[in-house]
Amino acid sequence: MKEKPATVFVVDDDDAVRTSLRLLLKSVGLPVETFASAQEFLDAFDAERAGCLVLDIRMPGMSGLELQQRLNEIHAIVPIVFITGHGDVPMAVEAMQHGAVDFIQKPFRDQDLIDRINQALEKDRDNRAGLRERDAIRRRMQQLTPREREVLDLVTQGKANKVIAGDLNVSQRTVEIHRARVMEKMGASSLAHLVRMVIEAERAA
Amino acid sequence: MDTPADSRAATHSKEVAGELKALLDAAVDGVIVIDHDGRITTFNAAAERLFGYTSAEVYGQRIEVLMPEPYRSGHDAYMHNYERTGKARIIGIGREVAAQRRDGTVFPASLAVGEVPGSSPKRYVGFIHDVTARKAATDALRRERDRAQSYLDLAQVMLVALDATGSITLINRKGCKILGYTESELVGRDWYEHCMAEAHRDAARAAHRAALGSRGDIDYTEDEVVTRDGSAKLIAWRTTRVHDEQGRPVGLLSSGEDVTDRRRAEQALKHSEQLLRAAQAIARLGNFELTIPAGSAFWSQQVYEITGLDPAIAPIEPLAFAERYVHPDHRERFKREWRRGLAETGKVDIEYRIVQPDGTPREVHMIAQVLPSADGHSLVVSGTLHDITERKQAEEEARQGQERLTHVARLSTMGEMATGLAHEINQPLTAIATYAQAASRLMAAEGGADPADLREALVAITSQALRAGEVIRRLRAFVKNRTARTETLDINRLIEDLSILAEPDARASDVRLTLELAPGLPPVGADPVQIQQVLLNLIRNAIDALLEKKGSHREIIVRTGWDGPDVEVAVIDHAGGIPPEVALHLFNPFYTTKDAGTGLGLAISRSIIRAHRGKLGHRPTPGGGTTFHFSLPPLPGGT
Numbered sequence: 001m002k003e004k005p006a007t008v009f010v011v012d013d014d015d016a017v018r019t020s021l022r023l024l025l026k027s028v029g030l031p032v033e034t035f036a037s038a039q040e041f042l043d044a045f046d047a048e049r050a051g052c053l054v055l056d057i058r059m060p061g062m063s064g065l066e067l068q069q070r071l072n073e074i075h076a077i078v079p080i081v082f083i084t085g086h087g088d089v090p091m092a093v094e095a096m097q098h099g100a101v102d103f104i105q106k107p108f109r110d111q112d113l114i115d116r117i118n119q120a121l122e123k124d125r126d127n128r129a130g131l132r133e134r135d136a137i138r139r140r141m142q143q144l145t146p147r148e149r150e151v152l153d154l155v156t157q158g159k160a161n162k163v164i165a166g167d168l169n170v171s172q173r174t175v176e177i178h179r180a181r182v183m184e185k186m187g188a189s190s191l192a193h194l195v196r197m198v199i200e201a202e203r204a205a
Numbered sequence: 206m207d208t209p210a211d212s213r214a215a216t217h218s219k220e221v222a223g224e225l226k227a228l229l230d231a232a233v234d235g236v237i238v239i240d241h242d243g244r245i246t247t248f249n250a251a252a253e254r255l256f257g258y259t260s261a262e263v264y265g266q267r268i269e270v271l272m273p274e275p276y277r278s279g280h281d282a283y284m285h286n287y288e289r290t291g292k293a294r295i296i297g298i299g300r301e302v303a304a305q306r307r308d309g310t311v312f313p314a315s316l317a318v319g320e321v322p323g324s325s326p327k328r329y330v331g332f333i334h335d336v337t338a339r340k341a342a343t344d345a346l347r348r349e350r351d352r353a354q355s356y357l358d359l360a361q362v363m364l365v366a367l368d369a370t371g372s373i374t375l376i377n378r379k380g381c382k383i384l385g386y387t388e389s390e391l392v393g394r395d396w397y398e399h400c401m402a403e404a405h406r407d408a409a410r411a412a413h414r415a416a417l418g419s420r421g422d423i424d425y426t427e428d429e430v431v432t433r434d435g436s437a438k439l440i441a442w443r444t445t446r447v448h449d450e451q452g453r454p455v456g457l458l459s460s461g462e463d464v465t466d467r468r469r470a471e472q473a474l475k476h477s478e479q480l481l482r483a484a485q486a487i488a489r490l491g492n493f494e495l496t497i498p499a500g501s502a503f504w505s506q507q508v509y510e511i512t513g514l515d516p517a518i519a520p521i522e523p524l525a526f527a528e529r530y531v532h533p534d535h536r537e538r539f540k541r542e543w544r545r546g547l548a549e550t551g552k553v554d555i556e557y558r559i560v561q562p563d564g565t566p567r568e569v570h571m572i573a574q575v576l577p578s579a580d581g582h583s584l585v586v587s588g589t590l591h592d593i594t595e596r597k598q599a600e601e602e603a604r605q606g607q608e609r610l611t612h613v614a615r616l617s618t619m620g621e622m623a624t625g626l627a628h629e630i631n632q633p634l635t636a637i638a639t640y641a642q643a644a645s646r647l648m649a650a651e652g653g654a655d656p657a658d659l660r661e662a663l664v665a666i667t668s669q670a671l672r673a674g675e676v677i678r679r680l681r682a683f684v685k686n687r688t689a690r691t692e693t694l695d696i697n698r699l700i701e702d703l704s705i706l707a708e709p710d711a712r713a714s715d716v717r718l719t720l721e722l723a724p725g726l727p728p729v730g731a732d733p734v735q736i737q738q739v740l741l742n743l744i745r746n747a748i749d750a751l752l753e754k755k756g757s758h759r760e761i762i763v764r765t766g767w768d769g770p771d772v773e774v775a776v777i778d779h780a781g782g783i784p785p786e787v788a789l790h791l792f793n794p795f796y797t798t799k800d801a802g803t804g805l806g807l808a809i810s811r812s813i814i815r816a817h818r819g820k821l822g823h824r825p826t827p828g829g830g831t832t833f834h835f836s837l838p839p840l841p842g843g844t
Contacts, residue, residue: 014632014635014636016632016633016636016665016668016669016672017632017635017636017639019636019661019665020635020636020637020639020640020643020662020665021639023639023640023643023644023647023658023661023662024639024640024642024643024646026643026658027643027644027646027647027650027658028646058628058712058713059712060712060715060716060717061715061717063715083635085627085628085631106631106632106634106635107631107634107635107637107638107639108635108638108639109638109642110638110639110642110643110646
């Protein structure tokens with residue numbers, strides 16, 4: 001899969017803060033894109049793009065918190081670092097409860113912000129890696145025949161071949177052959193590995 | 206036949222008759238003898254001269270020819286009466302009668318009548334002389350006396366003569382009138398007993414004795430007398446002693462003037478002067494009058510009190526007064542307005558400060574008016590001087606109190622806006638810090654920084670520092686405790702400046718602040734900070750109203766325009782509007798619907814606008830919400 005480099009998306013209504021952030025992130029070599037409002041960001045939002053969001057919590061029109069809510073509604077996984085004023089701690093706490101990576105109060109030390117951004121980017125990478133893994137497992141699971149899928153379900157429920165043969169009303173030998181093909185198609189190195197993949201595939205809705 | 210004796214007797218008789226005749230004729234008085242019929246038998250030379258008849262003409266005539274009517278007709282009756290009764294009014298006594306001459310003229314005559322002794326039938330002799338001259342003298346005397354009496358009576362003073370014991374020997378008509386008695390009721394009575402109240406009686410008697418016993422002038426006195434009806438009258442007396450021929454004092458003659466009414470009027474005048482003085486003292490209001498150019502002048506007691514000048518000092522002319530006692534800061538204005546007032550309007554109305562001789566300043570209000578003068582040549586200026594120091598101080602204190610309150614309200618508004626303002630300062634600080642840190646990193650980077658990037662950072666840092674400074678400057682100007690002052694303001698410009706303070710607050714509450722400023726508005730004269738305070742207060746209220754009503758359209762419009770000739774500023778929201786029970790108390794101090802409100806905002810806003818001769822009110826916004834609006838009159842001459 002071909003990916004663009006991870007980008008830091010900055011959303012702040014204050015021109016100066018926005019522009020200074022772009023310069024700072026540029027100085028540390030991070031690709032930056034800036035937006036003057038939450039709506040502008042939403043309009044340009046592409047779930048496929050890797051990166052993180054640096055979001056001003058307090059903005060006219062759609063606030064940072066509202067943007068977070070909208071992104072959650074569309075299951076966007078982009079990690080968010082909120083920037084807040086002195087009086088905004090309660091809002092920041094709410095943001096954390098809704099899955100924000102972190103928040104940082106203005107004005108901030110550059111390294112603190114950069115650390116949090118890096119943390120967020122890492123999380124995004126992890127998220128995306130996990131997503132890719134899950135997609136692969138699901139794709140593999142889709143290659144299984146209905147009988148093989150049945151065997152997989154029963155195997156991962158921890159049933160022995162003999163029990164499965166009884167359940168499916170087939171010979172134990174037939175169950176062994178299906179099981180070997182499941183292991184092969186799924187690329188599982190062990191039963192434990194197979195179980196982990198099934199759990200992973202079923203995790204995200 | 207004649208005997209010698211007879212002859213002697215006859216000769217003698219003749220001689221006697223001749224002597225008698227000579228005697229009669231030598232008599233000064235007219236001598237007339239009449240018989241019992243009243244016919245004249247003797248008529249001497251003096252009688253001839255008196256009446257103009259010769260004796261021959263009247264012999265045998267009745268005496269009545271010598272009488273004018275009505276005596277002439279009455280005489281017979283007198284005679285018969287006498288003969289019958291033996292009584293005569295005239296016999297034996299002299300009386301004055303009217304007599305008539307031959308030529309008919311009548312003259313007063315004194316007549317004495319006697320019966321000739323032994324005559325039978327009876328004869329009567331009358332002695333008569335002309336009393337015209339004497340009567341004239343007597344009449345003159347009487348007229349003189351009457352005139353003197355009438356003088357006494359005409360005199361508008363009462364004249365009373367008392368003897369040594371105090372009995373009334375004389376009192377004139379005026380005296381009777383004052384006392385309410387007739388003359389006869391008073392003369393001979395004891396003055397002190399009769400005409401004085403018991404309480405004063407002994408002292409008055411003692412004074413009477415002392416006056417009689419002394420030699421010098423008798424003092425002018427005032428005494429109360431008691432009149433017939435029991436009322437008291439105050440009499441002012443001048444008294445002299447009356448002496449007999451030997452120079453011994455025998456009584457007192459007093460002229461008395463009834464001064465009851467005058468004293469009463471004087472008392473009333475004195476009382477009213479006291480009242481006026483008391484009123485002036487209470488009101489701290491003096492009055493004065495002066496004549497220009499003559500310079501005669503009057504200052505009431507209170508003028509001296511207010512100016513602190515010694516009452517012994519004569520009033521001085523206002524311009525001279527200004528030179529000495531008007532505060533130097535006000536002196537020229539005083540002189541200018543005084544001169545102009547007299548010359549142009551005839552009225553001077555001025556407040557100024559005086560400095561008392563001991564250096565104490567007083568604030569006074571003087572009103573003076575030119576009055577028409579009697580002679581038409583000079584001016585009479587009448588005026589009042591009012592000490593308004595306390596009022597001025599109270600006004601000053603009220604003004605300072607209002608300013609303090611206004612300031613507190615401003616601080617309170619600022620407190621409510623703190624979050625937004627903190628944000629507003631934090632933003633440029635954040636930008637500055639971020640730019641600076643970015644610049645450091647760029648410079649530390651391998652290969653050096655791009656100068657364009659560094660320049661961008663530095664320019665931005667500068668402008669952001671200025672931005673923060675500007676916010677702080679406005680904040681300081683807004684919260685500073687200061688004296689109100691009027692400046693020429695462009696209201697649109699003021700609102701644009703204000704939005705730097707107001708917008709963060711609105712943004713913090715997610716409210717958009719929109720300015721709709723009408724072009725071409727005239728400048729107004731106003732205190733910029735106070736007008737901003739009013740606007741911020743209205744915007745804050747609108748924000749709070751929007752926060753209260755969820756889901757309302759989150760916008761506040763500040764719109765300028767015209768209200769007739771005035772400039773109007775409206776702060777428009779689409780929140781929930783004002784409930785009627787709240788509207789009732791909206792401008793009451795300390796009335797608030799907010800948990801943390803002081804209740805001062807609108808009360809002070811209204812007083813600020815009123816002080817600028819404008820109006821602050823509210824009306825519903827079409828489509829819901831409230832519009833607060835205030836007007837300010839344009840500066841005269843500004844367009």
